[in-house]
Amino acid sequence: MAKNKAELLQGTLDMLILKALSLGELHGYGIIQRIRQLSDEMLNVEQGSLYPALYRIEQKGWVSARWDVHDTGREAKFYKLTRTGRKQLETEEASWDRLVLAIAKVRQAT
């Protein structure tokens, strides 16, 4: 489970994106919005960070993409969670929980 800092950050972003998509198909802009929403405006993902992460996730096969027309008539590329992606999300969430637990224990020591 040991990861270095960059991987940790990356993994976290991946998890957020997967979580956002678990609630339904979204385009890039929508993913950013939903993460903001879910976190009560506390997490604001930059476009410059989002898309590379999104493409990486797509390469790994956790999401699939297609062009479609948005309700307002604009076209956008929509991303959907795949079954592998759903499983990956569970794994990521479990390992995140473990990490939080471990850190909490350390913090409790006086």
Next chain:
Amino acid sequence: MKWFNIIRDRLRALRQRETVISEIDREMRSHVELQVEANIRAGMSPREAREQAMRSFGNVNRAVDAAYDVKGGGLLETLLQDIRYGVRMLAKHKAFTAIAVITLALGIGANTAIFSVVNALLLRPLPYREADRIVMLWEVTPGGRHQNSASRANFRAWRSQTSSYQYIAAFSYQRYNLTGAGEPEELSVQFATPDLFKVLGVDPILGRTFLPEDDGDGKPLVAVLSYALWQRRFGGQPNIIGQPITLNGVKYTVIGVMPSNFQFHMNQRSGTGRPPDLWSILPMPLDGNERGRFLATVARLKDGITVEHAGAELRTIAARLSDEFPEFNKNFSAEVLPLREQFFGNVRRPLWLMLGAVGFVLLIACANVANLLLSLATTREKEIAVRAALGARRGRIVRQLLTESILLALFGSALGLFFAWLGIKALIAISPRDLVSLQSVGLNVTVLFWTLGVSLLTGIIFGLAPAFHISRLNLNDSLKEGGKSEAGHASGSRRLRNALVVSEIALAVVLLASAGLLIRSFIHLQQVDRGFQTDNILTMVVRLPESYREDPQVIGFFSQALEKVRQLPTVRSAGIVNFLPLYGGMGSSTGFKILGQPEPPPGEGPSCDVRVVDADYFPTMGIPLLRGRNFSRPELKEPRHVILINEALARTYFSGTEPLGQRLDVEMFDTPQPAEIIGVVGNVRYDSLIDESPPAVYFPHPDLTYSFMTLVIRTDGEPAAIAPAVQREIRSIDPNQPVSDVRTMNQVMSEWVSRSRFNTLLLGLFAAIATLLSAVGIFGVMNYSVALRTREIGLRLAVGAQPRQVLLLVLRQGLLLTIVGVVLGLVAAFALTRLLSGLLFGIGVVDTTTFTMISILLVIVSLLACYLPARRAMRIDPLRALRYE
């Protein structure tokens, strides 16, 4: 799944870069539009909405780049980009590219050519099964002469007493006359014990090789043909097996033919060592000559036995034989030599030296090209600065520049391969015969890989320093107007450049020193007092077959031949001898006793070379008669027990006493046969030009009637011209008698020095190329320096300096560089020329004259190279220089 996606994306990106970028772009724009809409919904005006959206999106292009990094072509694509860019760059600076490519081609091509020789002779496996298990066995004489042939008795002892070998075989060479359909032809025949082909492990392409049953009294005589003989003489007919052939009048049956690439041949230094045309069984009757030493022995080691172990075992056996049979083997030892060592041991050192030398040439070429790159850099400053400003990291720029260097190197090596191909042809043409006869030298896969490796290495070597240097440029300065700023990067660059030139010159000095030493050595070799003349003398060998059984027949043939030859026009004199000086074979050293002196203990008696001549041999070869008289006519018709000795023998064994009239018993005969010394002749360099002449005894032909003798004929004018006439005369006596080894004495000499000449030519060529390249290097550096300092020089001229002073300034600068280089080079030469010690003759490895001369030469060359730039500096128009910013 993941890898598949990644590779799919990368490949797609390579093919459709535009598509991938545009798709990313499309997605980014859609994102922005969505943001704009959201902004408008939140109440902003359309313009505000768009501004905010753009601002919050940040740099679109950077985002696209970051996204593309994930989806894009990755490393491969940047590499392709670099390559395309590099090719464009090289095409733009044509002059630079041309000079650089040619320089590299010279360096790489020379390396490839030499390496292909090294590969063929020293690295490639020999054409026998598990050739590293094959060894040669030799005797070592008490006098320390190595690789001495063995006697039959000793070979039998080795065969029965050693346990290190799977198979062991002995062989020797003879020349036999092939008669029958077609011209009589003299063949080189290798006679061997039946196990020879088992030792070598090569199968015939037709028929079979020897079996133990083929050996023995009364067994039919068998012959195995070489491929070349089979094709040449028998038209390659497939039914040759079982056919009879006639050698020296005796019938042999052909039992097999060897493959076309099969060769097994002990090289002798002169041309008399011809590769065998034919193999037959070596007769070893027990009542034959058991003591004469004329056998070569080859064996295959058993698995697990080392050469050292076999050598120790053989030495032990030799010591035992020395004790058991002291009158014959006393103090003789033995040695075991791996086969490759036997074939190429004496060329290994020179070849590696050549490879080193040619490596130096390549380094010099690299230094030149590096300098060229540095000079080019200033022209490209702006371009590189722009790339850096646009965000290219330093590592990326270095990678780009290195790619260009490697491209240059690859182009250089392509042209270099062509040079190498030419060079190899030339090498084969001028090389000594024994060097290339065994393996074919050419551009093969190993050599090509080597070339590729060398080019990549070269590209990195000459590209690295300039690349790092250039990428470190203070780019802000270059982006401003007046980019050719001298302060800042120019001084760093100048140091690097000067360092490169100084090292070039040092390397050139080492090469020149080596070449100079070899040249002087070669000249010394030519000037040695040989003891005989070489101009206008024709030689040829006549070997009479066994049908000439009786001595009077042999003597009669040769005296008749000499009579006829002497009648030919332009012939001044003609004689015979058993072996020519410098004929290259092994000496036949035999013991002798001086009658009237106490007998020395066995193994310590005097020994001498034995030669057989007629009286006219000495005047024909220009060998002086020092004391006494030559052989008389009666002494040339019948044995009269007289001999001539040479000065070395007189000096060694008769110093202080009178040799004339004394009697010697030379141990060549079954019964003692003392002969009277009637004269003393001059010394002749026999084994080699380098070694002193050994003591020698000359028998008149009737006393020791060899049936093979060498005719020597002195002519007025061109000796080779009468060769056909001589052959006709010989055939008029016996129509079936061929002659062989027709050469002039000058050719014999030339072949003897051919190895030395080859080394000298080659090293001289490298030194010349190195000097030329260094001159170009100095020229380039000084030229560039003058160009850089145009303003400063213009200033000097403007305030009153004489043009001549400017000229001297430039020359002084160049001279300084040269002198530093020469000094460094001399230091290196002192250290390195000791590697040449085996190749030199009559001259030490550190020869003051040579070193001084080449230093002066190099200084002159570089002054010449500086001359043009210096003149250019002199001609600078101060007004224009100052105005030109």
